[in-house]
Amino acid sequence: MHPFTEHFKKGKSRIYMVDARVKLVxxxxxxxxxxxYKGILFxxxxxxxxxxxxxxLRLPLKVFLLRFSEPLFIASILILLKFFxxxxxxxxxxxxxSFTITGYSDGLKEGLMIACRILAATSIVALLGFSTIFTExxxxxxxxxxxxxxxxxxxxxxxxxxxxxxxxxVIYNAQKNRLGYSNIRRGLSSFGTLSGSLVLKAFEHNxxxxxxxxxxxxxxxxxxxxxxxxxxxxxxxSALVIAILAFIWKI
Amino acid sequence: xxxxYCFFLVSVFWFLFSGDxxxxxxxxGILPFNWAALWFIVAVPFVAYGLYRLKKVSAIDISFxxxxxxxxxxxxxxxxxxxxxxxxxxxxHPCGTGISGILLGPAISVLIAAVALLIQALFLxxxxxxxxxxxxxxxxxxxxxxxxxxxxxxRLLKINMAVAAFFAGLFADWATYATTSLELTTGIRGDxxxxxxxxxxxxxxxxxxxxLGIVEGAMTSGMIMLLYxxxxxxxxxxxxxxxxxxx
Numbered sequence: 001m002h003p004f005t006e007h008f009k010k011g012k013s014r015i016y017m018v019d020a021r022v023k024l025v026x027x028x029x030x031x032x033x034x035x036x037y038k039g040i041l042f043x044x045x046x047x048x049x050x051x052x053x054x055x056x057l058r059l060p061l062k063v064f065l066l067r068f069s070e071p072l073f074i075a076s077i078l079i080l081l082k083f084f085x086x087x088x089x090x091x092x093x094x095x096x097x098s099f100t101i102t103g104y105s106d107g108l109k110e111g112l113m114i115a116c117r118i119l120a121a122t123s124i125v126a127l128l129g130f131s132t133i134f135t136e137x138x139x140x141x142x143x144x145x146x147x148x149x150x151x152x153x154x155x156x157x158x159x160x161x162x163x164x165x166x167x168x169x170v171i172y173n174a175q176k177n178r179l180g181y182s183n184i185r186r187g188l189s190s191f192g193t194l195s196g197s198l199v200l201k202a203f204e205h206n207x208x209x210x211x212x213x214x215x216x217x218x219x220x221x222x223x224x225x226x227x228x229x230x231x232x233x234x235x236x237x238s239a240l241v242i243a244i245l246a247f248i249w250k251i
Numbered sequence: 252x253x254x255x256y257c258f259f260l261v262s263v264f265w266f267l268f269s270g271d272x273x274x275x276x277x278x279x280g281i282l283p284f285n286w287a288a289l290w291f292i293v294a295v296p297f298v299a300y301g302l303y304r305l306k307k308v309s310a311i312d313i314s315f316x317x318x319x320x321x322x323x324x325x326x327x328x329x330x331x332x333x334x335x336x337x338x339x340x341x342x343x344h345p346c347g348t349g350i351s352g353i354l355l356g357p358a359i360s361v362l363i364a365a366v367a368l369l370i371q372a373l374f375l376x377x378x379x380x381x382x383x384x385x386x387x388x389x390x391x392x393x394x395x396x397x398x399x400x401x402x403x404x405x406r407l408l409k410i411n412m413a414v415a416a417f418f419a420g421l422f423a424d425w426a427t428y429a430t431t432s433l434e435l436t437t438g439i440r441g442d443x444x445x446x447x448x449x450x451x452x453x454x455x456x457x458x459x460x461x462x463l464g465i466v467e468g469a470m471t472s473g474m475i476m477l478l479y480x481x482x483x484x485x486x487x488x489x490x491x492x493x494x495x496x497x498x
Contacts (some may be wrong), residue, residue, distance in 0.1 A: 067377065085451055129374045150302060198325050199350070214313065
């Protein structure tokens with residue numbers, strides 16, 4: 001499944017239309033608020049708002065679940081890690097064989113706090129990714145003074161992720177059909193060959209790409225998207241939402 | 252006894268939550284603001300040096316910038332590939348910076364990791380924007396330099412290329428995971444003591460990262476040997492081998 005917005009974008013929500021620079025700055029400020037908050041309420045509020053917005057964007061459920069599976073897994077592990085391993089106030093003690101398992105109330109509280117922070121921060125960045133096309137996001141990064149060479153590498157990488165991914169899939173299926181992954185030893189060898197073939201393909205594509213780009217006037221620099229002027233209502237509304245969230249953060 | 256207890260509980264967690272394990276990347280939001288900012292500040296000079304090297308080389312070779320972009324795509328794909336880890340009953344992902352460190356040098360490899368991590372953070376929720384600095388330090392800086400120096404030192408000691416590449420991949424992976432554990436401990440420990448939690452997190456990573464390091468080593472070795480057999484000219488061009496060593 002394609003991870004990029006342009007491949008699963010549905011509906012005509014206004015969030016898609018908002019300037020990528022506004023969305024990026026908004027997300028960074030909100031991330032700052034989430035990370036510096038010591039509690040559960042504010043991140044929980046952000047998670048709720050983000051989920052409602054995701055529903056409004058009519059995202060495919062599979063994309064949504066896939067995006068949140070990793071943070072959910074890590075958040076769960078951290079809750080358990082903090083609950084059983086850190087803390088001073090014992091909540092319960094269970095004797096199991098020769099071990100004593102202790103759960104700490106302060107550890108659980110801290111674990112829940114970190115878990116909420118993870119899910120809130122992830123939902124904000126995911127929302128940014130869901131609602132913004134890659135090239136617009138790169139243009140927004142260049143507006144934020146991210147070095148041009150860095151954004152150029154991002155563009156090249158993005159252009160070739162799909163090409164190389166398709167090629168990796170073809171090689172993988174061919175190996176699998178020939179029992180290339182039937183045991184660990186063969187699997188390791190096949191995976192090494194697959195990765196090596198990808199590097200070889202990358203070098204081959206690079207030669208062809210450079211020749212074709214030079215023929216089209218490439219001189220070592222790629223022109224970036226031109227920014228449209230900011231729309232004042234978007235900026236004012238975003239500033240207002242951030243101010244309200246900052247107020248909630250403070251109380 | 253305490254270590255056995257930790258290992259037992261961690262094993263229970265792994266059984267309960269057997270799914271894809273993304274141990275290489277620190278997830279969005281785990282690190283509090285001050286730690287996220289600190290790792291960002293540590294990562295930036297390395298990325299800046301990578302950009303400086305990129306500018307210098309691409310001024311001579313116009314094809315170098317697209318090549319770095321393509322290698323970023325390769326690292327992105329490799330670090331998204333699920334590898335079954337039999338001991339943990341999960342899937343995990345290699346980091347791929349060992350091989351990019353060997354082929355393009357550690358400075359450029361840091362840049363490649365930074366690009367791959369940014370795309371993963373924005374579009375896969377794999378890693379994060381706030382933890383980008385920490386992830387660049389562990390996967391990009393430590394992984395690339397560990398892979399590069401291991402390979403160089405072993406080659407200087409006249410060790411076989413396949414073996415040198417294997418250990419480069421292995422140490423790049425393990426060094427990345429040790430750094431990730433350190434970053435996680437500092438970020439989540441709160442008022443707890445540093446060392447006990449650090450050991451617990453290291454132990455928690457062992458079921459996936461120990462075998463995954465071996466997988467990464469085998470993968471790096473396989474890649475280098477494939478390039479050596481099929482395109483030794485590329486290895487000569489990248490300075491991995493001397494022209495006399497080519498087949």
